[in-house]
Amino acid sequence: MDSTERDESEEADGTEELVSLSPACxxxxxxxxxxxxxxxxxxxxxxxxxxxLCSGDGVLRAREQGDPPEEPTHEDHNHDRRARxxxxxxxxxxxxxxxxxxxRQRVAKEMDFETAAHSSQSVKAATSEALTRVMKNxxxxxxxxxxxxxxxxxxxxxSTSDALQCCARPILGYITHGTFSHTHGRAAGxxxxxxxxxxxxxEQCGEGRGQKGSLLEVSRKAKGLxxxxxxxxxxxxxxALLSVV
Numbered sequence: 001m002d003s004t005e006r007d008e009s010e011e012a013d014g015t016e017e018l019v020s021l022s023p024a025c026x027x028x029x030x031x032x033x034x035x036x037x038x039x040x041x042x043x044x045x046x047x048x049x050x051x052x053l054c055s056g057d058g059v060l061r062a063r064e065q066g067d068p069p070e071e072p073t074h075e076d077h078n079h080d081r082r083a084r085x086x087x088x089x090x091x092x093x094x095x096x097x098x099x100x101x102x103x104r105q106r107v108a109k110e111m112d113f114e115t116a117a118h119s120s121q122s123v124k125a126a127t128s129e130a131l132t133r134v135m136k137n138x139x140x141x142x143x144x145x146x147x148x149x150x151x152x153x154x155x156x157x158x159s160t161s162d163a164l165q166c167c168a169r170p171i172l173g174y175i176t177h178g179t180f181s182h183t184h185g186r187a188a189g190x191x192x193x194x195x196x197x198x199x200x201x202x203e204q205c206g207e208g209r210g211q212k213g214s215l216l217e218v219s220r221k222a223k224g225l226x227x228x229x230x231x232x233x234x235x236x237x238x239x240a241l242l243s244v245v
Contacts, residue, residue: 026173026192030245031229032184037238039178039189040231045242046169047201048228052237069228071235072168078155085155089148092141099138103130169228169237172197190245201225201242 031039052069107127135142178189202225224241 022195025195027195027198028245029173029191029193029198030224030243031175031178031189031191031227031240032181032224032243033187033229033238033240035186035239038180038187038231039175039229039240040233041175041178043175043178043189043191043229043231044167045172045174045191045193045240046167046228046230046237047172047197047204048226049169052169052228068239069237071230071237073235082152082155085148085152089145092145096138096141096145099134100131103127103134106130167230170197170200172201172227175229193242198244201227 029045031045033039104127107123107130111123111126173191173193175189175191177191178187180186181188224243227240227242228237229240230237
């Protein structure tokens with residue numbers, strides 16, 4: 001068995017081992033930037049799309065000519081909703097403040113020094129009772145006031161049912177630690193990816209199996225699979241080489 005057949009056999013064994021794992025598990029990976037750039041914690045590891053690749057002569061290659069791909073700006077569909085919620089919340093806050101103030105003033109007016117001296121109830125207890133009545137009479141408004149924080153969070157945060165997909169390109173995983181690697185002489189980092197999208201990446205790279213210059217061939221020579229990474233502080237994507245550790 002020559003070296004090429006041995007590499008293909010080892011690759012097949014590794015792929016079969018990954019397929020045998022649970023689809024819900026995550027895989028620890030290492031990423032190295034082949035060109036300039038840095039890797040920050042929580043950087044997103046993304047799957048390249050068709051527009052990120054070129055297929056000249058029927059061979060898939062990473063499209064590195066020109067500017068690297070960028071994340072397009074996203075429209076904020078909840079902007080007007082949040083503005084209405086803030087305005088309504090301010091109105092409710094002001095209304096409840098005025099109602100409580102009037103309740104305290106009413107108690108203070110009714111229970112003057114002479115009345116308080118002949119009453120078995122103190123001013124503090126009477127004020128507390130008046131405020132309790134105010135709260136009871138405005139239960140509907142107070143429920144809306146109490147739910148403001150939760151509703152505002154839902155208007156800001158994405159749905160937890162699809163937490164990994166918040167970009168134009170499918171997210172494979174995230175960087176947990178990134179720095180300059182003296183071993184590689186360039187930026188590198190450690191992170192994790194989901195097994196299911198990792199298998200999808202392997203399938204995508206396998207489209208060029210056996211073709212000279214294909215992504216799979218490039219990954220063998222460079223000891224990694226080509227992916228796109230994007231730091232949280234920028235919209236710029238950069239190419240990186242991913243390897244399972």
